[in-house]
Amino acid sequence: MERGENGGLKGPVQVTAIQGDVTQAHEVAAAVTGAHVVIHTAGLVDVFGRASPKTIYEVNVQGTQNVIEACVQAGTRLLVYTSSMEVVGPNTKGHPFYRGNEDTPYEAVHKHPYPCSKALAERLVLEANGKKVRGGLPLVTCALRPTGIYGEGHQIMRDFYRQGLRLGGRLFRAIPASVEHGRVYVGNVAWMHVLVARELEQRAALMGGQVYFCYDRSPYKSYEDFNMEFLGPCGLRLVGARPLLPYWLLVLLATLNALLQWLLRPLLVYAPLLNPYTLAVANTTFTVSTDKAQRHFGYEPLFSWEDSRTRTILWVQASEGSAR
Ligand SMILES: NC(=O)C1=CN([C@@H]2O[C@H](COP(=O)(O)OP(=O)(O)OC[C@H]3O[C@@H](n4cnc5c(N)ncnc54)[C@H](O)[C@@H]3O)[C@@H](O)[C@H]2O)C=CC1
Numbered sequence: 001m002e003r004g005e006n007g008g009l010k011g012p013v014q015v016t017a018i019q020g021d022v023t024q025a026h027e028v029a030a031a032v033t034g035a036h037v038v039i040h041t042a043g044l045v046d047v048f049g050r051a052s053p054k055t056i057y058e059v060n061v062q063g064t065q066n067v068i069e070a071c072v073q074a075g076t077r078l079l080v081y082t083s084s085m086e087v088v089g090p091n092t093k094g095h096p097f098y099r100g101n102e103d104t105p106y107e108a109v110h111k112h113p114y115p116c117s118k119a120l121a122e123r124l125v126l127e128a129n130g131k132k133v134r135g136g137l138p139l140v141t142c143a144l145r146p147t148g149i150y151g152e153g154h155q156i157m158r159d160f161y162r163q164g165l166r167l168g169g170r171l172f173r174a175i176p177a178s179v180e181h182g183r184v185y186v187g188n189v190a191w192m193h194v195l196v197a198r199e200l201e202q203r204a205a206l207m208g209g210q211v212y213f214c215y216d217r218s219p220y221k222s223y224e225d226f227n228m229e230f231l232g233p234c235g236l237r238l239v240g241a242r243p244l245l246p247y248w249l250l251v252l253l254a255t256l257n258a259l260l261q262w263l264l265r266p267l268l269v270y271a272p273l274l275n276p277y278t279l280a281v282a283n284t285t286f287t288v289s290t291d292k293a294q295r296h297f298g299y300e301p302l303f304s305w306e307d308s309r310t311r312t313i314l315w316v317q318a319s320e321g322s323a324r
């Protein structure tokens, strides 16, 4: 197949969809059979208490173990795993991670089921690097750590948008503007996965067993201010130059939400955006500044910040029709 000027593929690419459950080893084995490279991006992304810790573990950890085992049995030598910034932090102590990179020392301490599961899964993938697969050759693995992904299909962005519509076009600041979060456009995350899948075999000695943050040129902003880059052009406004409520009151409200979730669980799943974990993460600076992916396999973002922003705005506006 012919390649485009940025090295991307030109012309039709044949895709065969096989639906399956990563927690079912036999289904994973069937999906992996014959694959030259596996990109394992399936995961249960839940920090709102919708799923049980057991289910999060089964999908994110056992599911990843099933993928590794399937690669070994099938003789598939290349495995790329979608890990997460959360493997690093923010930690339970609220330590900021400011313009850090893959080598920045940071005390990665987690209690929440989601980051714990991603950290364990990443470790399984990296430890599997070099493991002999069927046929006797070594498995080559690496893990990509996206920061907060945004773009088309971002359900949390859609939830904020709908919340703003319900509140008369307003959202109320809860987090100081000074608390910066690194964010990355979904198209650039996908592009990094494609580049790794393409380069991992030839650069196995350099890339095998490595982790790479997913990054692009999206600006560092507070989570709420960053979201307003898209929700503002869709008619919403963020009220307050500073948080309208004191932090202790937000902690109280988040705790009440967690208590309500626990009390209501036998009847329904009550899973608001604000809970002790989401508040703590939102309130802790986490930004990355790295060029490791560029140095190791020539990664450059495929989508500029301007393009990423426009595409996301168009998606939110399109979801407006479904919101009303
Ligand atoms: N959303 C974010 O900000 C970030 C996400 N990630 C990681 O990116 C990956 C994709 O996440 P998102 O696209 O955000 O979430 P998503 O919920 O949109 O995608 C997760 C996918 O995994 C599939 N999946 C879930 N359980 C499965 C199972 N038992 N068997 C097979 N497939 C299953 C879902 O059907 C879905 O297509 C995940 O591994 C997540 O941990 C990493 C960093 C940031």
Ligand SMILES: CC(C)[C@@H](O)CC[C@@H](C)[C@H]1CC[C@H]2[C@@H]3[C@H](O)CC4=CC(=O)CC[C@]4(C)[C@H]3CC[C@]12C
Pocket: 045, 047, 083, 084, 085, 086, 147, 148, 149, 156, 174, 175, 223, 224, 273, 274, 275, 277, 278, 279, 281, 282
């Ligand atoms: C209610 C307010 C306090 C509001 O600001 C809460 C925002 C909160 C829902 C998000 C703030 C930071 C987000 C997380 C961050 O982007 C890192 C993530 C990485 C992942 O792998 C999965 C998603 C997430 C945990 C992401 C989830 C939503 C936030 C906690």
